[in-house]
Amino acid sequence: MNAKRMRDPEATRASLLIAAEEVFLEKGFGNTSISDISGRAGITKSLIHHYFGSKEGIWQAVKQRRFNYYSDRQLKMLENSELTLGLLRESFILYFHFLKSNPEIVRILAWMFLERDQDDCVHKDRELVEKGIERIKSGQKMGQIRSDIDPKFILFTFIGMCQHWFQDKEHFILDFCGGEKNIPEDLDELYLDAIQKIFFEGISPK
Amino acid sequence: MNAKRMRDPEATRASLLIAAEEVFLEKGFGNTSISDISGRAGITKSLIHHYFGSKEGIWQAVKQRRFNYYSDRQLKMLENSELTLGLLRESFILYFHFLKSNPEIVRILAWMFLERDQDDCVHKDRELVEKGIERIKSGQKMGQIRSDIDPKFILFTFIGMCQHWFQDKEHFILDFCGGEKNIPEDLDELYLDAIQKIFFEGISPK
DNA sequence: TAATTAATTGGCCGACCGGTTAATTGAAAA
DNA sequence: TTTTCAATTAACCGGTCGGCCAATTAATTA
Incomplete structure (x- = not known):
């Protein structure tokens, strides 16, 4: 319906954000x-200042957007679950797959580490x-x-x-598997199996 | 002997590298x-181009130097040790402390990930x-x-x-400990203890 | 000693940086 | 329709960037 609107502030704001995320990450x-971003978005760079105030501002917005999405998803993950070992395992797997399909998170965190970004939005x-700690505590009380x-x-x-894993997978493939040949399709799942074994055996009572 | 040489290309090259690493990291x-680097080194910025060609060039040199140092040290670490569970634990601790006293390594590795560095120096x-895998394999054969x-x-x-740990310690302090107050002095060691428990229990035969 | 080479310097360049401004345009309110 | 206001644009700002070059100086060679 609004497809042909000549002006659509929400849409331009959104496409600036998307372009910014791509380039920043x-x-x-x-x-x-700034012109990298505006160039990719096909929008004048002045509009970046108009909507986000500064280069710093749009970077903040990018991070915030991604982290809101992140914590919303994660909270839902924890919401309706009493902790049992089985559910802990389940959320372990869920978290792994979440990172797998949201590699942006990993890159944002890495950039923030390197550029010494102390942004509160992460927190x-x-x-x-x-909540997670609470669950683990009660798991300890229950002897699990x-x-x-x-x-x-x-x-x-x-x-x-x-x-x-998602940060150093490439090094793993190069140094541990000796290159690109013969990497199993389901490498991610194989790794997930392995760390599950180590982690859950490691936190089990003797 | 050469302490007062007015010109010492090796020395200037070296101090440029050192200054560059400091500022880059x-x-x-x-x-x-470039002027940040030359400023810190007290050497004209033209010399950076003279010795390294470009900003990119000196960055590469910085990474290479640090990474070589890293793998040389690591190799020495493994050199004269048969693997027993005790020695594996020892080298675990050694590696942890090595990273602790060489935080540059962690930063460089993060850079390589973000820049998708396919440098040969990594390999x-x-x-x-x-070598490490060989050790673990024989540990498995021995039933350890x-x-x-x-x-x-x-x-x-x-x-x-x-x-x-050394990459996300800051996040840990902020999110897990609720800020800077009341962080134990020996947080690193506490963490090391914890992951030892998890890891070694996790890899032990049942 | 004289000639040659390499290290070192300061000054300069065009490009691009992030940001500002004033003017133009379209949409919505009156 | 007219008014009003936000969205959008292009031109421009001072400053800094990475890189280059010609001149100078110290070490090396002949």
């Missing part, structure tokens, strides 16, 4: 210029983390998880095993 | 200017990886390590648990 904040997941490890570390390890 | 490639550690997990994945997990 490809080259990082410092290497990206929307504090609530998420608290060994109690001699700080729940914070258990959760962090959980996250790390997944993130690290 | 501090601010990132894109946010660093220096293929030899490294092969469970055999139902691919040694490649065991090694990769090993590396990941350590790397991920």
Whole structure:
């Protein structure tokens, strides 16, 4: 219906955001210029300042958008579940697949690490983390998880095993498999199986 | 002897490299200017082009130098050790502390991921990886390590648990500890203890 | 010593940076 | 229709960027 509107602020804002994300995640904040973004979006660069105030501003917006999506999804994941070992395993798998289909998250985090970005927007997941820790704690009380490890570390390890894979998978293929030949199609799943074994055996009570 | 030489190309080249590494790892490639580097080194910026050709050139040199240092050290680490579970644990701890005292490595590796660096210098550690896998395999044969997990994945997990910590420690402090207050001095060691428990319990035969 | 080579310098260049401004245009309100 | 306001544009700003070059200076060679 509005397909031919000559002006559609929402749409231009959106396509600026999309273009910005593409370029930022490809080259990082410092290497990206405003005109890179406007060029890719096919929109004058002035409009970036009009909608986002500054280069910093649109980078914030990009991050925020992605992290809101992230934590919304994650919260829903935790919402209606009492923790049992089975459900912990389930959310482990869910998280792994979430990262797999949202590689942007991994790149954003890596860029923020390198550019020493201390943005608060990342910490929307504090609530998420608290819930996760709560679940692990009760799992420990119920005797399903060994109690001699700080729940914070258990959760962090959980996250790390997944993130690290999607960050260094390429190195794995090159250095561990000796190149591109003979990589199994389901490499991701094979890895997921392996870390499940290590992780869940590792956190089980003796 | 040569302490007072007015010109010492090797020395200037070296101090340019050092300054470059400092600034690059501090601010990132894109946010660093040639004059930042030359300023810190106290050397005219023209010399950067003289020795390294371009900004890209000196960046490559920085990465290469650090990565060579990395794999050389790692190889020495593995050199004279038969694998027993005790030694595996020892090299786990060694690797962790190596990363702790060489944070540049973690940053460089993150850069390589983001820049999709297919540099040959990365593959220096293929030899490294092969040795590590060999050790784990023999550990499996001896019944010290469970055999139902691919040694490649065991090694990769090993590396990941350590790397991920030094990359996302800040997020851990913010999101998991609720800010800077009350962080134990020996947080690194506490984490190391935790992942040791998980990892070694996880790879033990039942 | 004289000639040659290489290290080092400061000054300069065009390009591009992020950001601002004033003017133009389209859509919606009156 | 007229008015009003937001969306959009192009031109422009001072500043900095990476890179280049010609001149100078120290070490090496003949």
